[in-house]
Amino acid sequence: MNMDKEDYDKKKEDSSPHEEFQDAFDTFQAPKPSEDKFQDVEGSGEEDEAEAVDEEKRLENERRAKEDKMSPEERNTLKEEALELKKKGNEAYLSGDNEAAFQLYSQAINTCPLTFTEDRSYIYSNMAASRLKQDRKEEAKDLCSTAIELNPSYVKALARRATLYEGLDKPHEAFEDAKKILELDPRHKESLSAIQRLPDKIKEKDEKMKAEMFDNLKKLGNMVLNPFGFSTENFKFTQDPNTGGYSVNFSK
Template sequence: MVLIESESDDEISVTEVPNPSASSSSPPKTTDAKIVGGDDSDGFETASERGVSEYEEDEEEGDRKQDAVENQEPQPSDNPEKKEDQVEALLLLVLLFKKEKALEDANEAKKEGNKLFGDGLYEDALSKYELALHFAQEFPESVDLRSICHSNRAICYLKLGKYAEAIKESTKAIELNPSYTKALVRRAEAHEKLEHFEDALTDLKKILELDPSNGQARKSIRRLEPLAAEKQEKMKEEAIAKLKEMGNSILGKFGMSVDNFKAVKDPNTGSYSFSFQN
């Protein structure tokens, strides 16, 4: 049997009373229980008990958040393909700006060269055209501009009497633009100055192919054709004279000379035949 005795408002003493069947030698057992602030069956906790419970809940919540972070699959911050496209677009913009700036500088240098040429400063004009070519040399879109600059350098060399250089610059212009008649005219003029009449006629005939209405080219052809024929005949005579000289040096050992051979020109073919005579 258990007897409950009240000793005070905050303390309860519980005494076990032995059953009659229990040994008389066993002393009675007493169990003390203290309740602070009321009966423990009311569900109240001590301050220390609440602290431990709240800590454990916070720790569990932290563990859950950590697990969620660890288990979360990484999300790519950016699409690699999109980033690559953006880089390419940026590079294109840089190249476009570089090209526009270079072409702008090239055109400005060409304009300065034109002004210097107009003032008769041909050497200075040559330098400006060269600068324009330097700015424009990397871009396919600058073909026309480069062709013009080479042709302008050709006319500068013509004014300076440097005809071989004029031919070189004109040729560069024509290589860039085969239908550039102005460059063909300047090369033809340089060839004429060097008495390359056949080469000059070739350029003039090309001009007529490109522009049949070019009367100046037609007049130049009529003027140069007899000069070309005359030079060709002169060159033949010079070649024959050299051959005679060589022949005499050889035939003289045998008591003969080239005068023993008569050259006869074929009027139909223009070729020569030789016959021996005493």
């Protein structure tokens, strides 16, 4: 049907500018991100980590069920294959090829049956050593922790993790590992030295954390007090040398 000029002009007049603007505004607003979207992004990291842990447990359970059906001879054969891979990893490590060593150790850990926890702890410790050589300290520390979970009295893994904790500025954790080592081996030289050295580092770390806490409290306090003409400078904190506690005095 053809529209004559009169009908066209009438239709144009009936379309108000307000309606046209409202339609455009609605279209513009449609893709506006919601607060829920930001909350989803914020929580996605933790969710991904939880999913990864669940997947790891699922795969481990599947592997355990599969290995339970094996004969002792089959499991021992896999263990020997894993130890051979570990040996090749040691050779690569000694030659300075740390990535090749890590890959061989990874193959060994994927081959060694779960029931051989002590052998697996040694492989994980070697994986940590290769990552430490690559200056991947966090990963090395986590691998040491896995080795210790499998073999809690494994002094070498504990000592390596203690060194890593100290290097990562975690003196409290390093001190706890050193104490554990000395329970297992009272003459362990590195741990005897650490027990003497770490308390000062712990004190320094605690003081640093305390200073950061007070700084954050001052910023928060100023936000509250400034509208009333005051600031945290009006309050003086005095530490009691005997108790370590603080008293607060107000001054104008």
